Amino acid sequence: MISLEILLASSIGLLSATGIYLILRARTFPVVLGLAMIGYAVNLFLFAMGRIQLNAPAVLTSTERVTDPLPQALVLTAIVIGFATTAFIVQLALRSRFETGTDHVDSKEELPQIDPREDEP
Numbered sequence: 456m457i458s459l460e461i462l463l464a465s466s467i468g469l470l471s472a473t474g475i476y477l478i479l480r481a482r483t484f485p486v487v488l489g490l491a492m493i494g495y496a497v498n499l500f501l502f503a504m505g506r507i508q509l510n511a512p513a514v515l516t517s518t519e520r521v522t523d524p525l526p527q528a529l530v531l532t533a534i535v536i537g538f539a540t541t542a543f544i545v546q547l548a549l550r551s552r553f554e555t556g557t558d559h560v561d562s563k564e565e566l567p568q569i570d571p572r573e574d575e576p
Contacts, residue, residue: 482559487541
């Protein structure tokens with residue numbers, strides 16, 4: 456049976472690898488998705504830093520097994536900041552597409568010089 460720690464570590468690694476792969480693409484939409492996936496991987500990593508414990512109450516009670524609420528608060532804050540950052544990056548990507556006419560990241564894509572009004576095959 457797979458333990459929860461192995462599953463969480465594997466998902467963090469998979470999200471990080473997928474995010475890095477997508478960031479290295481040449482189009483804006485995969486770059487935005489890659490940044491979002493790296494943000495999710497960081498959120499899971501922060502959440503895992505609080506030690507994964509099942510059926511453990513918060514620190515407010517007087518028991519021997521407690522859950523640290525600080526990583527949970529950090530992850531909630533990171534989710535809000537990540538959502539705002541993603542919305543801002545999407546807006547920048549749309550503006551860049553409108554200004555340059557292409558969604559290529561470094562704008563070095565060669566545009567075809569074919570006139571669409573020509574009827575030649």
